[in-house]
Amino acid sequence: MGPLRTSDISILVPKAISGILAAAPLAYYLRADIDFTTAPKLVVGDTAYPLGDEYETTLAEILKRVFYCDCVVRTAGLYPVHLDGSEAIRNSFPIDIDELYQLDTASQVQTYLELDADTLEDRAPQWLLTGHVRPTPESVEALPYLLDELAVIRTNTTREVSDTKLKSAAVDLFLRSPSGDSGGETAHPDSILPNNETVVRVEKDASRHHSYVGDGVALNANSFMRPGCLNRQEKHPTDRPLTVAIVYNDVRMVDELQAIQTVYGNRDRIEFDLEVYDPVSKQTLAELLESEIDFLHYIGHATHDGIECTDGYLDVATIDQVNVETFFLNACQSYTQGKLLVQKGAVGGVVTLSKVNSQSATEVGSMLAKLLNQGFTIRSGLDIARSLSITGGQYSTIGDDGVALVQAESGTPYLVEVTDVSETWQTIVETYPTKTLGMGSLFSLQIGPSDTYYLTSDSHGPFALSSQELSHFLSLEDVPLRFAGSVEWSRESDLSELHD
Structure with a gap:
């Protein structure tokens, strides 16, 4: 007798804690079953999609693809807004987006997976969080909290620096200090490793934030x-x-x-x-x-x-x-x-x-x-x-570092980065998700077309603004303003001084 199926979607991974951890985010998002195999694959309806030896990476890519396509497709239903940059995706779907919106989850996922990778390249928002998780029974307890933020999970991206010389080199590289109160000395590893606690480094991917789950100190x-x-x-x-x-x-x-x-x-x-x-x-x-x-x-x-x-x-x-x-x-x-x-x-x-x-x-x-x-x-x-x-x-x-003291005036906190180019300011707006307005939340900017909405956890622009337009935008809310590598505050800034 085979396993009990509760979904038209199954993720088959090696029978190990690492396989379960890697499959969990996509399974959680799609309400998919997890089963075991020696040949990892995603089964949607009657179609099987091989995941390959690097199945952790493939599962993360599929999650990001499905999530972004869902953000686009929902504009045909509950959120009938113009989503910035979504035209290419809408036009690439083999069926009308209104029809796609009405399909069941498995049929939607099959449609998403048919899209050419080039269509999605550089369009999906930057992912918020990657959890670098040591594959141990204790680490499984972190799953509910990582999944709550829809973190992708990697189990093979942590490296313990155990040898004393290697440990010193890793710490020196990361914690090198200029002259100052510390006398210009580089921190000795023992200063950050009480009771011989181990040093861990993670191999970062393109996510904005990274969290380490396991023993030791993550540098x-x-x-x-x-x-x-x-x-x-x-x-x-x-x-x-x-x-x-x-x-x-x-x-x-x-x-x-x-x-x-x-x-x-x-x-x-x-x-x-x-x-x-x-x-x-x-x-x-x-x-x-x-x-x-x-x-x-x-x-x-x-x-x-x-x-x-x-x-x-x-x-x-x-x-x-x-x-x-x-x-x-x-x-x-x-x-x-x-x-x-x-x-x-x-x-x-x-x-x-x-x-x-x-x-x-x-x-x-x-x-x-x-x-x-x-x-x-x-x-x-x-x-x-x-x-x-x-x-x-x-x-x-x-x-838990995802908490905030207060809510931003506009709901979603953001940073503005400007570059002075000839007669206009090239302006980029970087949005940051919170626990109340997470990834996929819609964000409206008071620049550009008034009917356009943007996804949080991404950089938007560049927008070419005149000094007057930029001054008005910066006056709407006191936000961090980055220019030439430094950061000041929008309501305290003087564009004429930035020009200089």
């Missing part, structure tokens, strides 16, 4: 922690103001304090409760961590053994319950203490993997505060903020 990806996701599920909306605590434990970092204390809470129609704490004792910091605070921004120092206070170091391991929801530990070597925060009750936050000099800390801290205040998620905010510093790679996220 170039978010460190996924299931407790962070569970902690988020236990949080409930309240009517109280958004609470933000700034703990200022290093008088040498006054520039960062001055930059951020006027940022949090300057949004109209969003009520903040902001408190700034001067150098605090271990007891005071412990009480803060046990308090119901939405976001804690710590400025100071840390080691693997604790967070610096006026009377020593507070080890988060000594706290029974952390009620701070999200955090930014802008301190040297804060990874271990950030991990403990998540284990004790926090959702997620930003940590450092090694030493950071004061200038870099101020640059990253100031920009991240502004981005979080404007509705960017922790992961997308850090992605932009750390690009501004040569040592930005020393920062990483931990736990």
